[in-house]
Amino acid sequence: MGNTFGAFCYAPRYFHQKIMLPLSKSIFKAYDIRGVVGVTLDAGIARQIGRAFGSAACAKGESTVIIGRDGRLSGLELVTALATGLQDAGVDVVDLGVVVTPMVYFATHVLGAQSGIMVTGSHNPPDYNGFKMVLAGEAIYGEAIQQLYQAVANGSAKPTMVVPSGSYRQHDIKDAYLQRIVSDTHLVRPMKIVADCGNGVAGAFAGELYRALGCEVDELFCEVDGTFPNHHPDPAHPENLQDVIRALKNSDAEIGLAFDGDGDRLGVVTKDGQIIYPDRQLMLFAADVLTRNQGKEILYDVKCTRHLAPWIAEHGGKPLMWKTGHSLVKAKMRETAAPLGGEMSGHIFFKDRWYGFDDGLYAGARLLELLSREANPSAVLNALPQSSSTPELHLKLEEGENFGLIEKLQAEAKFPGSDDIIKIDGLRVEYADGFGLARSSNTTPVVVMRFEAESEQALLRIQAEFKRVILAAKPDAALPF
Numbered sequence: 001m002g003n004t005f006g007a008f009c010y011a012p013r014y015f016h017q018k019i020m021l022p023l024s025k026s027i028f029k030a031y032d033i034r035g036v037v038g039v040t041l042d043a044g045i046a047r048q049i050g051r052a053f054g055s056a057a058c059a060k061g062e063s064t065v066i067i068g069r070d071g072r073l074s075g076l077e078l079v080t081a082l083a084t085g086l087q088d089a090g091v092d093v094v095d096l097g098v099v100v101t102p103m104v105y106f107a108t109h110v111l112g113a114q115s116g117i118m119v120t121g122s123h124n125p126p127d128y129n130g131f132k133m134v135l136a137g138e139a140i141y142g143e144a145i146q147q148l149y150q151a152v153a154n155g156s157a158k159p160t161m162v163v164p165s166g167s168y169r170q171h172d173i174k175d176a177y178l179q180r181i182v183s184d185t186h187l188v189r190p191m192k193i194v195a196d197c198g199n200g201v202a203g204a205f206a207g208e209l210y211r212a213l214g215c216e217v218d219e220l221f222c223e224v225d226g227t228f229p230n231h232h233p234d235p236a237h238p239e240n241l242q243d244v245i246r247a248l249k250n251s252d253a254e255i256g257l258a259f260d261g262d263g264d265r266l267g268v269v270t271k272d273g274q275i276i277y278p279d280r281q282l283m284l285f286a287a288d289v290l291t292r293n294q295g296k297e298i299l300y301d302v303k304c305t306r307h308l309a310p311w312i313a314e315h316g317g318k319p320l321m322w323k324t325g326h327s328l329v330k331a332k333m334r335e336t337a338a339p340l341g342g343e344m345s346g347h348i349f350f351k352d353r354w355y356g357f358d359d360g361l362y363a364g365a366r367l368l369e370l371l372s373r374e375a376n377p378s379a380v381l382n383a384l385p386q387s388s389s390t391p392e393l394h395l396k397l398e399e400g401e402n403f404g405l406i407e408k409l410q411a412e413a414k415f416p417g418s419d420d421i422i423k424i425d426g427l428r429v430e431y432a433d434g435f436g437l438a439r440s441s442n443t444t445p446v447v448v449m450r451f452e453a454e455s456e457q458a459l460l461r462i463q464a465e466f467k468r469v470i471l472a473a474k475p476d477a478a479l480p481f
Contacts, residue, residue, distance in 0.1 A: 020044050026399075027130070028149040030442030031141045031327040034121065034130030037074040041129060043081035045152075049131060050085020050117075052151040054166070057091055057115045060136040064113035068096035068104045070120040070201040070262045071224035074129045079119045082131070086117075087166040095170045098224070100202050100263030101132055102359035106180070107173050108134050109355050120201075120262040123234035126227050132262075138334070139357075141327035174205065182212045184353055185365040187372035189214075194247045194256040194269075195364075196220040198233030198240065202263035202361060209361055210257075213368060218253050220244065233260050235267020236345050238275060238391065245273040255377050257364045264326070265346030266360040268367065270378035279304035280384045281367065282342040283311045288370055289340045289352045290315045299329055299341030299349075302425045303392070303450050306435050307385035323425040325442060326358050344392075344450075387434065388459050389452040393480040394441075395470070402440040402447050405474055409438065413469040429465070436462040438470070449480070 021042045027035035033049065035041035057065055065086050069075035075098075083093045094111060096103060104118040114137040121128035133140050140148075193215050197203035203222030210217045220243055221230045231240050235258040244256035248271055258267035268276040279300065286298050286308075294316045300308050301324040309319035322332050326347045333341045339352035347358035354362060371377035397405065406426050415421060415429045422428040426439025426447075434453025441448050449466065453459040463481050470477050 023048070023149075023153055025149055025153070028145050029130075030145070031139075031325050032122075032130055032132045033145065033148075034124065034128060034443070036127050037078075037129050038127070041078070043077050046078045046081040046119075046131075047085035047088070048152045049148065050082040051088045052085075052148050053115075053117060053133065053135070054086040054089025054091035055151070056135060056148070058089060060115070062091075062113065062115045062136055064092040064094060064115070066094045066096060066104055066107045066111060066113055066116035068099040068101075068107075068116075068118050070101070070118070070226075071098060071199070071204075072121050072126065072129050072226040072261075075119050075226070078129055082117060082119060083168060087168060089166065090164060091166040093166060093168045095168065096173050097170060098201060098204065099173065100205060100361060102264055102357060102361065103173050103177050104132075105134060105357040105359070106177050106355065107171075108137065110176065111171070111173075118262065122262050123232070123236075123260045123265075125232075139327040139330045141325065141331070178205065178209050178212060181209060181362055181365050185213060185369045187214050187368055189372050190216065191255065191368060191372055191377075192216040192218070192251075192253045193368070194218045194220060194244050194251070194253045195222065196241075196244045196247075196256065196258040197222045198231055198259065198261065199223060199225040199228050200233035200259060200261035200263065202259035205263070206257075206259065206361060206364075209365065210368070213365060215368065216253075218247060218251060220247060228261075235260060235265060236392070241267055241269055241275055244269045249273060255368075255371060257367075259360045259364075260346065263360050264358045266348060266363045266367070267346060268381070270381050272378055272382070274378070274382055276381045276384070277305075277344065278342055278346045278348065279308055279344050280381070280386060281348065281363075282308060282340070283384050284370060284381070285340055285342070285348065285350075285363075285366065286312050286317060287315045288366075289350075290317045293317070293339040293352060297336045297338040299332055299336070299338050301325075301329065301343040301345075302422065302428050302437060302439060303344035303448075304342070305386065305389070305452060306430070307387065311385065321422065321424065321428075324439065330356065330358070387452050387454055388456055390450055390459070390481070393449040393451075395438075395447040395449065395477060395479060397445050397447065397477075399445045402445050405447060405470075406438065406440045408473045409469060412473065415465055415469070429462075431458070431462060433458040434462050436466045438466060451481075
């Protein structure tokens with residue numbers, strides 16, 4: 001992307017307020033910025049980030065940045081400081097208010113400004129917050145985020161002269177966003193659904209959206225509350241879906257949808273309480289998308305089921321396994337012109353009929369469109385191919401150890417009897433009857449592992465192989481299996 005964060009179209013005004021917290025490099029993650037409010041993140045840091053990002057936007061020829069925030073208690077203070085920093089850099093600010101992250105992405109496609117920042121802690125605990133960023137139409141990640149850190153840390157975000165401040169205005173994007181989804185998706189018949197928003201910001205919009213599509217909606221925890229008093233808003237973990245499972249069991253609702261804290265990820269539960277993980281959701285979406293996009297690549301991350309590649313090929317597509325990370329998948333989709341991508345974490349990216357960004361609410365609408373054609377939606381979902389598998393397993397390590405361990409395994413580990421060893425993101429070892437994965441998290445000091453096999457015996461055998469190589473590399477590792 002180039003070193004955009006050191007270049008300025010304006011030299012921003014001096015900021016006299018004392019910065020209460022020192023800048024911590026630890027908050028600048030692989031795909032976003034994220035920290036603990038009052039410990040590693042505060043309004044002063046948010047303003048500095050706004051200045052640096054605003055200057056980068058100017059360097060890209062962008063004069064306006066769109067901002068929004070989720071329902072976290074610290075959101076208003078941080079977004080206010082962020083807006084001030086952006087204005088310091090001479091950038092005009094359009095504030096969407098309290099929105100889901102996809103609304104900020106949507107706004108960068110329809111409001112004539114291609115840069116945006118969402119203030120969100122995503123699925124992290126209540127005391128976290130952070131920033132997801134789009135710069136000149138591209139989600140920034142990796143080196144670009146580190147350039148942003150450097151711009152703040154080395155003082156290049158500090159001013160040399162007084163310049164006119166950028167303007168500020170508020171804009172309500174809700175109606176345009178909801179109408180765009182409603183006009184794009186059509187249910188064959190009305191459906192009754194359960195929608196669990198976990199008190200995240202999706203609760204402000206999910207009920208209205210799905211009712212507009214013709215659904216009867218049983219809302220669970222749709223009151224936006226940044227303390228998340230009922231359960232954590234992360235549908236990737238089964239414990240957070242138990243309320244949906246109970247609601248489906250005790251009502252005549254057909255299907256359950258669950259959303260994360262900022263509305264960009266989707267969880268799905270069938271009438272009989274089966275969790276349809278995102279790699280299997282992707283099968284249903286791929287079969288539909290490929291009817292209009294024969295021969296195109298469908299992206300999925302290294303954590304997804306081994307049944308996905310043959311499914312995509314059977315439906316006329318080209319399977320492409322890629323690195324985990326919503327920004328990485330988005331960038332690869334742009335490169336390959338893929339009409340669909342997805343991650344095991346719940347990010348689903350539709351370029352077919354949509355804009356290519358991850359959007360849990362829109363993915364839910366597309367799912368309901370397909371299921372409304374079926375007399376028994378749960379039977380269709382449950383029939384999608386699956387094997388015995390584990391959830392994500394985490395090997396907890398000290399800061400930085402996770403990367404070193406994976407590098408050592410990639411260089412030295414041997415897996416006799418394996419069919420293929422894939423190293424695009426950690427180690428994914430393929431066998432005739434299953435696979436094992438170990439990859440470094442880019443956000444926390446853990447090695448993430450997942451296993452899948454055709455039998456419980458095969459699952460245990462593959463886990464034993466990974467245990468052998470990990471303990472050889474790190475004898476004191478406290479393995480989670």
